[in-house]
Amino acid sequence: MEILSYLLNGFTVALKPMNLMWVTIGGVLGTIVGMLPGLGPATGVAVLLPLTFTMGPEASLITMAGIYYGAMFGGSRSSILINTPGDGAAIAATFDGYPMAQNGRAEAALAMSAIASFIGGILAAIVMVFVAQPVAKFALKFGPAEYFMLMVFALSATASMAKGNLTRGFISMVLGLMIATVGIDAQSGLERFTFGILELQTGIDFLVVIIAVYALGEVFKAFKMIKEGKKKMQTKFGKIWITKEDWKRSKWPILRSAPLGFFIGALPGAGGTMASLIAYNNEKQLSEHSDEFGKGAIEGLAAPESANNAASVGALIPMLTLGIPGSGTTAVMMGALLMLGLQPGPMLFQQHPNLAWGLIASMFIGNMILAIVNIPLAGVLVRVLSIPPKILYPIILGLAFVGTYAISNSIVDFYLLVIFGVMGYFMSKTKIPTAPLILAVIVGNSMEQSFRQALTISNGSYGIFFKSTISIILFILTIVSIMYPFVRDKIKKKKSVAGLNN
Amino acid sequence: MRIKKMVTVVVVVSLALSLVLSGCTQKQASSGGNADYPKRPMEFIAPGGAGGGWDLTIRTVAKVLQDTKLVSVPMPVTNRPGGGGGVNLAYLQEKKGSDSIISVYSPPLILINLNGSTDFSYKDTTPLARLIADYGVFVVAKDSKFQTINDVMEALKKDPKSVKIGGNSSAGSMDHIQFLMMAKAAGVKNLKEIDYVSFQESGASQILGGHIDLFSTGLGEVQGLLESGDLKALAHTAEKRVGTGVVAEIPTVKEQGIDATFVNWRGLFGPPEMPDYAVKYWTDVLAKMVETEEWKEARERNNWDDAYLDADEFKAFLDKTNEDYKGILEEIGMLKK
Amino acid sequence: MNLSALAGIFAFVIGAIYTIQAFMLPNASIGNPMAPKVLPIGLGILMTFFGLILTFQEVRKNGLKSKDKTDQKEKDDNVKKIVFTCGAAIIYALLFNRIGYILSTIVFLEIVLTLFNGKKKWKTNTAVSICFSVFIYIVFSKFLGVILPKIPFIYI
Incomplete structure (x- = not known):
C-alpha cells in the first residue's frame, strides 16, 4: 500500500538521531510545561517558535510535535498530585486521579495516566495513518446544528454528575452557563456583562475558573483539614506501576475512549477537553463500578487520559489535511508552520511529503519516548507529596496565580481567581457539585453560538436541528445520557429488592 | 538641636537625591540621547495571542531587523492579547x-474604537509605518452555484437573506465589514x-461542508485550500491582481465592476507622544528594512503584499480608512456615537 | 446558619440581578434584536427559580440552623484565614505590576505562609517565599518566555 511506504519514509526521517533527540527534548519540555497550571501545549510551542528559525523545518516540526504530546502527558501530573489541572484536557484527571493520590495510590495513578495516554496516542496514530482523509471529510459534515447537538450531549453529563441532588446540579450548571455568557457576543458584536472591563470582552477563560475552583478551592479546604490533622504527607513511595486488577478494569475503558477522543479531536473547535469529559461520562455510565467514580476509580482516570491523547492526534487532522486549526494549540502550530514557509493544507502532503509523514511517524516515536520518560519522571514528581502541606499549599497558590497570569497577562484574572475560588469553596461546603459548572463554562459559549448560527442559516426554522443523521443520533444519545443514570438506579433498586425477597 | 538639624538635612538631601535619580531614570527612559538610541532592548508587543497574524508579523519584523543587523538591540516579542x-x-x-515600545496593528485598531469597544483610537498612538497588506477574499465551495461575485451581489439585491455569509471574526469586525463594503459599492441596499x-x-470547514454559502476571510488564510481546488475564490479586495499561481488567477472586485477595495493592512505603531528622535530612527530603519532581500523573502513566504507607507502617508491613510469604516458601521447600526 | 439554605438565597439573588441586567442589554443591530438576550434571560429566570427551590428544600429539611458540628471558634478561624488569603491575593494583584513579579510574590507568599505555618516559623516562610519567587521567575520568564513584570528601576 502506498500509504505504508510513505509512512516508512516518514520513519526514516523521524528516526534520524538528531530528530530523535529533538523529539525527546521537546517531549520533556512539553511535559514540564504541561504540568504547570495555566501553561499548555500552546505556550510550549510558542516558546519554541524563535528556536525554530534556526533548526530547519524538519527538526522544528518534530520538536513541536514532541512538545505537543509532552504537554498532553504532563497536564495530568498536577491534576493527580495537587488537584490543579495543567490544562483543559487534564480536568477529568482530577476527578479520580486526585482522590487516588489522597488514598495513597498516587504511584498507580501516575503510572496509569502515562500508560493510558500512551495507548490512546498510539492507537490514534495508527488509525490516523489510514483514516485521516475520510475522517477529515466526515468532520466537515458537522455544521452548527451538529455542533450544538454535540455540546448538548457533552452537557448532558451533568445528569449523572448531579444525580444526588438535581436542584444543586442545575444551579451549578446554570451558573457555569452564566459565566460563559460574559464577553462579546460574536453573532451580534454586542458586549454582555463586561461592566466596562476591557479584559472581559473576550470572556472568562475556563482555565481561570478551573484553577480558581480546584486550586484555590483546595487550599481553602485545606485550612480546616490541616487543623484537624487530616492532611498527612506521604513518606513511603511505592513503585510507579499498576496492578493486574487496575489493568483489568481499565483495559476496555482505554480502548473505548481512544477512538472517541480521536474523533472528537478531529472536529475543529472541540479538542482534548471535551473529549476527556465525554469519555469520562461515557465510562461512568458503562461501568459496573460507577459509584466509585469520583472517589478514586482507576478507570475514571484511564479513560479521559486515553481520550485526550487520542484527541491531540485527531486535532492534527484538520490542520494537516485542510489547513484549518482544530484547536488553540494547532493554531499556534500552524502559525509556526507558516513561519517556516510551509502551507498546511491539502497540498502539504503533496509538496512536502517527507515532512508531513515525518511528523506522523514522530507521533509514534514521540508517544513511546514520552511513555518511557514519564514513568521515572513520575517517580521524581510523586515526591511532591512529601512536602509538608503547610508549605505545599501556599506554593500551589503561587503556581495558580503565575499560571493564570501566563494565560492572558491580565491582573483582572487575579480578581477572578479570588471570586471563583471563594465561590468554589462555598459550593463544596454546600454540596453543590462543581463539575457541572466547569462543564457548562467549557461548552456554554460554543453551544449558544452554534444554536444561533444554525438558526440564522435556517432562517429561523428549528427543523435544522433534526435534519441530518448526525444531529438525530446525537440527540438520541443525549436523551439516553440524561435518562440512563436514573433508569439504571431504578433497575438496581429493583434488583436489590428482588435479591432481598429471595 | 544639632542632631535634629543634621537629620533634617540628611532627609532633605536624600529626598532630593531620590527625586533627581528617579527623574534621571525616567529621563533615561525617554531621552537617552539621540546618538546612541536605542540603547536598551525594545519591547515589541503583539496585541494578540501567539501564532496569530499580529504575532507572526511583528516576529517577522524583529527577525529581519536582527538578521540584517539594522538594529543592534534585542527586540523580544511579548503578547498582550485581549x-x-x-x-x-x-x-x-x-x-x-x-x-x-513598538506594537503592530491592523484594521481592528480602528474598528474597536468605532464600535465602542474602547475609547482610545489610532489617534492615541504614533503611527510609524505601514508595512504589509493582506486582502479580503470571498470563497465558495467548489460546486457552488455562484460563479462570480456579481452573482452573489445580484442574489443579495433580490433577497438579502438568500446568501449566508460566514466569517471568523465577530459581527462588526473585519470579515463582516470587508464584505459589506463591497456589497455597498455593488449597490446592495x-x-x-x-x-x-x-x-x-472553523469558518473554512463550514464552507467546505456546505453549511454556509460564502466565506469572507483573508487571502492568506485559505491559500492551501484554493490551491487544492477545494474552494473557489470569487474575488478579492485588492486594487489589482496579486500573488502567483492560483492566487494570481483570482479577479479583484474592481475588475468585476465593484468600485471598492479593502486592505487588511498591518503597520507598526509607537505609544502616544513617542519622542521625535525615536520616531525618526524607526521610520528610517523601517524604510531601509522594506528594501532588504530578507524582508522580500519573508513577505513572499507569508504571502504578504508590499504595502509600505511612511509615517505621514500612513497617518493620512488611517484618517481615510477611519471615515470609510465609520460609514459602513453606521449603516448597520454598530457605530457608537 | 444553614449554609445550603444560604446558598439557595444567594442563587435566588444572583439570578434576579442577572435577569435584570440581561433585560437591560441593548438590542442587537443586526439579526434578531433580541437574540443576544434570550439565553441570559432564560438562565437568569432558571437560576432565580432553582435558588428558590433550594432554599425551600433546605429549610423544610433542616430548618435555618446549621448542621455543621464544628465549633464556632474553629469555623471563625477558618473564615478568617480565607478572608486573609483573599486579602493577600488582592494586595498581590495591586502590587504585581507596580513592584514586579519577584517582590510582589514574596509579599504574597509571606502572608499566606504565615497564615498556614504561623508567625514563629518566619525563617522557613521567608526562605520558601524567596526561593519560590526567584525560581519561578527564572523558569517562567527566562526559560519559558512568559512575560512577568520586572522590578522597576532595576529591570530584572
Missing part, C-alpha cells in the same frame, strides 16, 4: 512618551438585513 487589541492599546496609553454568521475559527 479586547481585540484594546487591552494593549490601553497599555500603550500608560506608556505615553516611552521610546522603547439594506446591508443590515444580510445574514452574517460568525464562527470561532
